Structures are given as C-alpha cells and as structure tokens.
C-alpha cells in the first residue's frame with residue numbers, strides 16, 4: 001500500500017474486533033512514530049501501550065465514557081515529555097555532526113543554549129510539543145491502515161484523571177489516547193470542506209486557482 005492509498009482509506013474507527021494485536025505490529029506502529037520529524041529533532045514523544053482491561057475501563061471513564069476507548073484491544077497513550085527540550089544542546093550537536101545543519105548553526109542557537117530551557121514558558125513548550133507529537137501520532141495512524149488496523153484519535157478526556165491513572169509525571173502532557181484494533185466497521189469517507197474553501201492563492205482569502 002502506498003501513502004496515497006493509506007491516506008484515502010483511513011477512517012476514525014470506533015468498533016473493533018476482539019482479536020489481539022501481534023506484538024510485531026505494535027512495534028511497527030512505534031517505529032513509525034520514532035521516525036517522525038520534530039523541531040530541532042527534540043523527539044519529545046513518549047508512548048504508553050495499554051492492554052490491561054481494568055486500566056482501559058478507567059481510561060474510558062476519564063474519556064467521558066467513550067466506548068471505543070475500552071473496546072479496542074490496545075490503547076496507546078501518546079504523551080509529550082517537556083523535559084526533552086532540555087536536551088536541546090545535545091540534539092543540535094547531533095544534527096551538526098550528522099551533517100544536517102552547518103557548524104554555524106550553533107552560533108544561532110547560542111542565546112537559547114545559554115539562557116537554558118528553564119526560562120522558556122511552559123505553554124510555549126506545550127505548543128511545540130503538541131505539533132511534534134501530533135506528527136508522530138499521525139505516522140502511527142497511517143501505518144496502522146497498512147497493517148489492517150483501525151485507530152481513532154481521542155482528545156476528549158479529563159487530562160488530570162488520565163495522568164493519575166497512568167502515573168504520568170508533572171512535566172509530561174497527554175496529547176492523545178489512541179485505541180488500536182482490527183476494525184469491525186467499514187465507514188465511508190466523512191464530510192470534508194472542498195479545496196476552494198481551505199486553500200488560497202498568494203494571500204489569505206484570495207481564490208485558489
């Protein structure tokens with residue numbers, strides 16, 4: 001299956017067969033997340049693979065009783081470790097050493113490196129983390145399609161309850177819960193805005209031709 005087909009076939013799946021998911025497939029999902037791009041290669045994503053029914057039950061409750069959260073044989077809790085940004089200097093060095101960035105990049109980053117990540121506002125770190133982790137999550141979502149698995153992004157949950165259930169430390173944010181399983185439904189394409197409603201030409205609001 002090519003990427004184009006995976007994008008077109010993907011749906012949010014909310015009904016799952018009880019079949020367990022082979023460990024190799026879970027590893028392939030995690031591997032596809034691992035290869036995602038991130039700002040200055042910070043890789044702040046962290047994943048918790050949950051199979052225990054009691055934990056799934058608690059997560060369903062924390063997610064306003066959304067049934068698909070418990071129906072799936074596996075839930076992957078997708079998190080962002082805000083402390084990953086403290087390794088910024090190391091990541092910059094790695095990128096320079098791998099030839100991805102020129103040596104002079106270090107000078108551009110020196111003001112940030114000197115100030116240290118502790119001076120960056122938590123909300124700014126969260127904004128960066130959400131962008132980075134979301135890309136990794138969507139890598140898994142598309143990889144799942146190729147593996148014959150269904151997923152659904154779930155963001156509607158009580159954040160504090162999820163953190164407590166999963167023992168998540170302070171500087172780690174939950175970005176999504178992702179139920180994963182063999183689909184037991186085959187829904188059609190959901191409504192989408194047309195390209196002329198979402199794309200502009202040269203300036204915002206100017207008709208895309």
Ligand SMILES: Cc1cc2nc3c(=O)[nH]c(=O)nc-3n(C[C@H](O)[C@H](O)[C@H](O)COP(=O)(O)O)c2cc1C
Pocket residue numbers: 010011012013014066152153154155156157190
């Ligand atoms: C960031 C995000 C949060 C979402 N949260 C939920 C959720 O909490 N529960 C749910 O059932 N679906 C959730 N969805 C799935 C959307 O409802 C779904 O993507 C949308 O209706 C389009 O349907 P499709 O994914 O099948 O194309 C979420 C999707 C995204 C991207």
